[in-house]
Amino acid sequence: MDVSVLAFVVAAAATLVGAVIQGSIGFGMNLLTVPALALVLPEYLPVSVIVLGMPISIGMLLHEHHAIDRKGIAWIMLGRVPGTVFGAWVVTSVTTTTLQAIVGVVVLLLVVASAASPPVPVRRDTQVAAGIVSGTTGTAAGIGGPPLGLLYQHSTGATLRSTLSATFLLGTLLSLSTLGAAGEVHGRQLLLGAGLAPLAIGGSVLGRRLHRLLDGGWLRPGVLVIACAAAVTAIVKAAA
Secondary structure (H helix, E strand, O other), X not given: OOOXXXXXXXXXXXXXXHHHHHXXXXXXXXXXXXHHHHHHOHHHOOHHHHXXXXXXHHHHHHHOHHHOOHHHHHHHHHHHHHHHHHHHXXXXXXXXXXXXXXXXXXXXXXXXXXXXXXOOOOOHHHHHHHXXXXXXXXXXXXXXXXXXXXXXXXXXXXXXXXXXXXXXHHHHHHHHHHHHHOOOOOHHHHHHHHHHHHHHHHHHHHHHHOHHHHOOOOHHHHHHHXXXXXXXXXXXXXXX
16 A cells, blocks of 8 residues: 555544544544545545444444344335445546545535434435435445434434444445446555554444443534534645
8 A cells, every 4th residue: 555654644543533433423433534534545435434334333233233223224225225326436437536525525515414413204215315325425435324323313322323333334335346346446445444444443442431421412513523624624625
């Protein structure tokens, strides 16, 4: 991998902090890792961050598998399939700079949606719709959590975390397979994801242990502010 020490440190720091957040509230890691990589290693998106989702999803799923919304996952995955195909098409159709700008815009839109927190009923049509959006953004930009987080925001913490983790795991396999078929998966991207994976696992475990402390009123606004700042920076860099 042609990765500078500074770039790797930035990616590692974003992964660790993001994993702590995701371990605590169920999603949010890629709101930090994606814009961070868009700034320092845009050519590694979205594959590296998609790979990162696998170990953290498995760990969280094993921890709270009893609370999974199994019927909901089926409807979400029904929507995720066409969303994933469209997301893969976006990756194959744009340049690295354009993808960097798209990542920034996607992050900003998801931050606004997360901040607004509109009440969304959990039913079949909204689950399919959330799956389509999650599949598209998760494959094209590596960020598939916020659409599902908004859908399940009024569920119990265990249901939200376990259902999202199961969906992330299945969606990750689907996204990687689709991107691989499109010729967009390269060894260096997998290697970076694997190299950052221990930080994702460790951060997730730490976030789980500090759940009560981190799930306070300051955490969610802080994440959104950081993600927003990183997204704006990525857009400005792409425009320049």
